[in-house]
Amino acid sequence: MIRKIIHIDEEKCNGCGLCAKACHEEAIGMVNGKAKLLRDDYCDGLGDCLPACPTGAITFVEREAAGYDETAVLENKKRKMQKEEGGISQLTQWPVQIKLAPVNAPYFNGASLLIAADCTAYAYGRFHEDFIRDRIVLIGCPKLDACDYTDKLTQIITGNDIRSLTVVRMEVPCCGGIEHAAVTALKNSGKFIPWQVVTVSTDGRILQ
Structure with a gap:
């Protein structure tokens, strides 16, 4: 689909990372010292990152891009939170108490x-x-x-x-x-x- 989405001029980017911090959807990340749009479907096109950029490296463009996927953004935030809290659970079955577990499952x-x-x-x-x-x-x-x-x-x-x-x-x-x-x-x-x-x-x- 054709939609409004951000564009980052790497020549103007000074690598400060303020845009990445301002992006609530975590669509922007720092790669080799430069800001980069990591995934089109994480960008909501609202441009919270624009005023955070001190060099004017971020602008809006209209181009072919995947639509904003709020579900994917929320899942990404959930995974990040789990990692920050000590890792993703590896448990695959329930119950776990020996007394409660079935004999056959x-x-x-x-x-x-x-x-x-x-x-x-x-x-x-x-x-x-x-x-x-x-x-x-x-x-x-x-x-x-x-x-x-x-x-x-x-x-x-x-x-x-x-x-x-x-x-x-x-x-x-x-x-x-x-x-x-x-x-x-x-x-x-x-x-x-x-x-x-x-x-x-x-x-x-x-x-x-």
């Missing part, structure tokens, strides 16, 4: 299963990126739940096509219960699948 088929103590996600800052990514996650705390997860986990491993098992626990003694339940469940299932236990320290370090 489609997401278990072909899954790399993560069984984690509740506290690990709080102690280890990159938990989503390093452990939840590409895995189905089940969490619990034997001390708080006052139960043995072994039977439930045995049913899940036995009744589904689990490809691998990762157990993440804290270094504290009470986490021994979740490791014992997971390892015993794997043995009870009679299956031979790759498995590992990762221990996190109380100050957020990987110990093994």
